[in-house]
Amino acid sequence: MAIGRFEYQAPGSLQEALSLLDRNKGRTSILAGGTDLIVQMKNGQTCPAIIVDVKRIPELNRLEWSEGEGLHIGAAICLSKLMRFFPVIEKFDILAQACAAIGSLQIRNRATLGGNLCNAAPSADTPPPLLCLGAKAVVSSRKGNRTIPMEHFFLYLPIYPIPPMQANSILGFLRVGQRSIHMGFSLMLDRRKGFPHSHLRQKCREATCQELFPMMSD
Ligand SMILES: Cc1cc2nc3c(=O)[nH]c(=O)nc-3n(C[C@H](O)[C@H](O)[C@H](O)COP(=O)(O)OP(=O)(O)OC[C@H]3O[C@@H](n4cnc5c(N)ncnc54)[C@H](O)[C@@H]3O)c2cc1C
Numbered sequence: 001m002a003i004g005r006f007e008y009q010a011p012g013s014l015q016e017a018l019s020l021l022d023r024n025k026g027r028t029s030i031l032a033g034g035t036d037l038i039v040q041m042k043n044g045q046t047c048p049a050i051i052v053d054v055k056r057i058p059e060l061n062r063l064e065w066s067e068g069e070g071l072h073i074g075a076a077i078c079l080s081k082l083m084r085f086f087p088v089i090e091k092f093d094i095l096a097q098a099c100a101a102i103g104s105l106q107i108r109n110r111a112t113l114g115g116n117l118c119n120a121a122p123s124a125d126t127p128p129p130l131l132c133l134g135a136k137a138v139v140s141s142r143k144g145n146r147t148i149p150m151e152h153f154f155l156y157l158p159i160y161p162i163p164p165m166q167a168n169s170i171l172g173f174l175r176v177g178q179r180s181i182h183m184g185f186s187l188m189l190d191r192r193k194g195f196p197h198s199h200l201r202q203k204c205r206e207a208t209c210q211e212l213f214p215m216m217s218d
Helices: 014-023 037-042 079-084 086-091 093-100 105-110 113-119 127-132 206-212
Strands: 007-009 028-031 050-053 063-066 070-074 136-141 144-149 170-176 183-188 201-205
Touching: 014 028, 014 050, 014 136, 014 170, 028 037, 063 086, 070 086, 079 086, 079 093, 079 105, 079 113, 086 093, 093 127, 113 127, 113 170
Parallel strands: 007 050, 028 050
Antiparallel strands: 063 070, 070 170, 136 144, 136 170, 183 201
């Protein structure tokens, strides 16, 4: 199916993007890498009148690590950049592994972490490690910023406009604190033929690993 006509906007600031969403409620879609959105537009699942490209927004492009603040991942950071960031490899390897399992090199070069979370596919690869690492999402709207723990983030997606992630909101960044010494187990339970798109990637605390997966202690 051909994509219908739409207006393309690429705001350079978060405030500008939020104003656009606010002024055009119900007519917009946020575009990051487009690896989900463009497919959905082609399939006729969505046909926004206005596309708001968030990749030029500086706040969404920060990727930083510090001992005090932990890991800051802007929502528009692409997966290949995230999985090569040394602090992620060194301290959050389960997240690096999940990114590496997604699609192909071309997909990972376009696809963003924010898009993977906001698309909220049940088969998405990055939510399980972020849930296990206790990540928090910072979501911005005209009313201000809200910090949402990962375990609450998916209760509402993708059926906006139900809070906390409303249609006129933008996922700005993720914050992941210091990794717990009890975390570090990763198991991919299912691989589809063709490319490694896992249905379920389970992470668990080492302490409870044997209870959850007794077959692994054999
Ligand atoms: C061939 C192929 C293979 C794939 N393989 C995998 C795989 O193995 N594992 C996997 O998990 N996924 C896979 N995907 C899905 C896809 O690549 C990921 O979900 C990707 O991370 C989405 O990111 P994006 O930046 O392209 O999002 P987009 O397509 O730009 O956006 C996705 C959705 O999120 C919304 N959105 C994006 N950014 C924000 C934001 N900052 N704030 C609010 N809303 C936002 C958009 O409006 C849209 O609804 C695959 C896709 C393709 C085409």
